[in-house]
Amino acid sequence: xxxxxxxxxxxxxxxxxxxxxxxxxxxxxxxxxxxxxxxxxxxxxxxxxxxxxxxxxxxxxxxxxxxxxxxxxxxxxxxxxxxxxxxxxxxxxxxxxxxxxxxxxxxxxxxxxxxxxxxxxxxxxxxxxxxxxxxxxxxxxxxxxxxxxxxxxxxxxxxxxxxxxxxxxxxxxxxxxxxxxxxxxxxxxxxxxxxxxxxxxxxxxxxxxxxxxxxxxxxxxxxxxxxxxxxxxxxxxxxxxxxxxxxxxxxxxxxxxxxxxxxxxxxxxxxxxxxxxxxxxxxxxxxxxxxxx
Amino acid sequence: xxxxxxxxxxxxxxxxxxxxxxxxxxxxxxxxxxxxxxxxxxxxxxxxxxxxxxxxxxxxxxxxxxxxxxxxxxxxxxxxxxxxxxxxxxxxxxxxxxxxxxxxxxxxxxxxxxxxxxxxxxxxxxxxxxxxxxxxxxxxxxxxxxxxxxxxxxxxxxxxxxxxxxxxxxxxxxxxxxxxxxxxxxxxxxxxxxxxxxxxxxxxxxxxxxxxxxxxxxxxxxxxxxxxxxxxxxxxxxxxxxxxxxxxxxxxxxxxxxxxxxxxxxxxxxxxxxxxxxxxxxxxxxxxxxxxxxxxxxxxxxxxxxxxxxxxxxxxxxxxxxxxxxxxxxxxxxxxxxxxxxxxxxxxxxxxxxxxxxxxxxxxxxxxxxxxxxxxxxxxxxxxxxxxxxxxxxxxxxxxxxxxxxxxxxxxxxxxxxxxxxxxx
Numbered sequence: 118x119x120x121x122x123x124x125x126x127x128x129x130x131x132x133x134x135x136x137x138x139x140x141x142x143x144x145x146x147x148x149x150x151x152x153x154x155x156x157x158x159x160x161x162x163x164x165x166x167x168x169x170x171x172x173x174x175x176x177x178x179x180x181x182x183x184x185x186x187x188x189x190x191x192x193x194x195x196x197x198x199x200x201x202x203x204x205x206x207x208x209x210x211x212x213x214x215x216x217x218x219x220x221x222x223x224x225x226x227x228x229x230x231x232x233x234x235x236x237x238x239x240x241x242x243x244x245x246x247x248x249x250x251x252x253x254x255x256x257x258x259x260x261x262x263x264x265x266x267x268x269x270x271x272x273x274x275x276x277x278x279x280x281x282x283x284x285x286x287x288x289x290x291x292x293x294x295x296x297x298x299x300x301x302x303x304x305x306x307x308x309x310x311x312x313x314x315x316x317x318x319x320x321x322x323x324x325x326x327x328x329x330x331x332x333x334x335x336x337x338x339x340x341x342x343x344x345x346x347x348x349x350x351x352x353x354x355x356x357x358x359x360x361x362x363x364x365x366x367x368x369x370x371x372x373x374x375x376x377x378x379x380x381x382x383x384x385x386x387x388x389x390x391x392x393x394x395x396x397x398x399x400x401x402x403x404x405x406x407x408x409x410x
Numbered sequence: 411x412x413x414x415x416x417x418x419x420x421x422x423x424x425x426x427x428x429x430x431x432x433x434x435x436x437x438x439x440x441x442x443x444x445x446x447x448x449x450x451x452x453x454x455x456x457x458x459x460x461x462x463x464x465x466x467x468x469x470x471x472x473x474x475x476x477x478x479x480x481x482x483x484x485x486x487x488x489x490x491x492x493x494x495x496x497x498x499x500x501x502x503x504x505x506x507x508x509x510x511x512x513x514x515x516x517x518x519x520x521x522x523x524x525x526x527x528x529x530x531x532x533x534x535x536x537x538x539x540x541x542x543x544x545x546x547x548x549x550x551x552x553x554x555x556x557x558x559x560x561x562x563x564x565x566x567x568x569x570x571x572x573x574x575x576x577x578x579x580x581x582x583x584x585x586x587x588x589x590x591x592x593x594x595x596x597x598x599x600x601x602x603x604x605x606x607x608x609x610x611x612x613x614x615x616x617x618x619x620x621x622x623x624x625x626x627x628x629x630x631x632x633x634x635x636x637x638x639x640x641x642x643x644x645x646x647x648x649x650x651x652x653x654x655x656x657x658x659x660x661x662x663x664x665x666x667x668x669x670x671x672x673x674x675x676x677x678x679x680x681x682x683x684x685x686x687x688x689x690x691x692x693x694x695x696x697x698x699x700x701x702x703x704x705x706x707x708x709x710x711x712x713x714x715x716x717x718x719x720x721x722x723x724x725x726x727x728x729x730x731x732x733x734x735x736x737x738x739x740x741x742x743x744x745x746x747x748x749x750x751x752x753x754x755x756x757x758x759x760x761x762x763x764x765x766x767x768x769x770x771x772x773x774x775x776x777x778x779x780x781x782x783x784x785x786x787x788x789x790x791x792x793x794x795x796x797x798x799x800x801x802x803x804x805x806x807x808x809x810x811x812x813x814x815x816x817x818x819x820x821x822x823x824x825x826x827x828x829x830x831x832x833x834x835x
Binding site: 247359 | 494614616663672677797800835
């Protein structure tokens with residue numbers, strides 16, 4: 118009797134979660150499997166082509182100069198943006214953690230850029246960096262009246278502008294999340310360190326940093342993944358230009374899928390991005406496990 | 411025991427909820443879909459996928475069309491974002507979806523769809539011999555005729571990539587007309603300097619296609635044949651204008667929304683632009699003594715002037731189940747009444763020359779120059795290939811590189827030729 122009960126005990130939980138499993142399967146698993154399948158086909162909606170090409174799309178990706186440019190800028194974008202997220206984010210969090218008048222107000226307004234849709238930010242930035250009408254050059258001209266420069270027409274400055282806008286938008290959110298970690302550090306520890314003769318810098322490197330490292334590492338996973346999948350900022354700000362110089366890989370996937378309607382090729386790129394993201398998450402988790410041990 | 415009772419109760423509640431939810435929803439959806447079906451079949455004769463629904467005069471236009479045709483038209487608003495719109499329309503047509511009968515498509519979509527077999531040919535029903543002759547022949551041939559010779563659309567209006575000049579700048583530098591290549595070059599030099607340029611454009615990679623093709627045409631080249639030396643001459647001309655600071659390199663980041671304010675602010679002496687100058691009118695800069703359209707310069711020296719025309723065309727979905735009603739609608743769009751309604755509601759210049767003559771008042775500043783464009787210029791549709799957007803973007807990308815001296819003009823021509831081959835397939 119007892120054994121029978123045990124053998125059927127698993128049914129109830131499965132029945133309870135079945136609706137969620139079905140919804141998940143339909144909305145997540147099915148698209149993933151369909152994307153994997155499509156990545157092995159040459160599908161061009163406009164010309165009505167759909168033929169099995171095996172791994173040709175995967176080989177072509179690494180021969181396509183547009184993709185090479187996209188990959189190199191994506192790597193640059195993610196690495197630079199994340200370094201600044203960590204450095205400036207921790208710095209901003211430390212400032213927000215200080216006790217001063219207007220601290221609450223500052224904590225609130227600092228989140229405004231994060232609350233703005235990326236497309237709106239991108240459209241505003243397109244004008245903001247314009248040589249004739251932009252506020253960036255208008256500000257610089259107050260100090261250097263003859264200053265003339267169009268940020269969005271040169272590779273380096275256009276890429277820098279995209280990274281700056283990404284930081285402007287998402288850095289405050291990163292900082293607020295780091296701040297929540299800082300607030301868990303007991304004041305007693307700093308008191309004890311002070312009694313032992315530690316100065317501010319020593320307290321930061323010996324107490325604060327070690328205690329928030331895991332928090333920051335954890336935050337780095339989603340923030341890096343979000344950087345890898347960023348497309349809306351570039352879509353509205355530079356359209357990937359000048360040329361293809363600011364085409365992030367996610368933007369390239371969107372363009373191939375929805376503008377050029379090359380569904381097979383876009384699926385291949387999506388699968389490769391998926392693999393990169395999975396590998397990154399795996400490595401990050403291993404590093405964190407090592408730190409725990 | 412208590413736990414078991416609670417879990418059983420919760421399970422029962424959930425199951426009941428699910429069933430009730432499903433039951434309720436199916437009942438509701440059943441009735442709504444039934445009524446929807448009824449309303450669609452009972453009240454509407456056809457469905458139009460339109461880009462004009464945000465126009466304040468759209469309802470007046472719809473009423474006019476419904477009154478004139480006796481049709482009840484169900485309207486679906488097309489997305490305003492061009493990529494989303496193209497994607498949705500492609501999905502509707504490629505899947506044989508019959509929920510939409512008539513769709514408005516632009517030249518880019520027309521180039522992609524016309525040979526796909528998704529659109530109904532209109533030669534025998536709407537664009538008959540007697541009517542066809544009144545439309546711009548170059549446009550019909552280049553843009554909306556499929557490989558079998560069938561016309562697949564009705565142009566909703568006629569628009570030109572017109573040559574615009576700033577009369578105040580012309581007066582200032584003492585130039586009275588820009589009729590030849592020499593006049594044009596002189597006008598490039600005269601006003602340029604101190605942040606002002608003889609020529610301005612929008613050379614963002616998806617926009618530059620229009621101007622490259624326009625200059626290639628003016629030089630007598632062929633945009634789809636990059637072995638033609640005239641093509642190289644045209645691109646070299648544009649390159650030299652940048653090098654001589656007669657046109658700004660900054661414009662490679664500009665779309666029309668950035669170019670037009672610069673034109674209004676007097677930064678440009680001349681430029682090419684679609685439409686009737688709404689942006690200039692809003693800035694109180696439209697007029698014979700301010701910003702106005704001018705005749706295309708003759709670069710050939712033989713009186714040959716080339717101009718591009720564009721339109722949004724009404725096309726009939728081959729999968730449509732309301733073809734009779736749709737053809738009635740399309741026929742009205744080719745007639746004087748339909749064109750007049752579009753002109754009055756949306757400022758769309760009638761595509762038929764004879765209708766434009768009757769419907770457009772002489773007080774409309776576009777009338778004189780548009781009729782001159784039609785009669786004095788070689789009117790063409792823009793050169794497009796089946797993989798339109800990729801072709802336009804890739805050509806724009808290498809054009810930007812060429813203007814920035816990252817590649818030479820020869821390299822540009824060679825790569826452009828490769829792209830024509832690649833995207834023609």
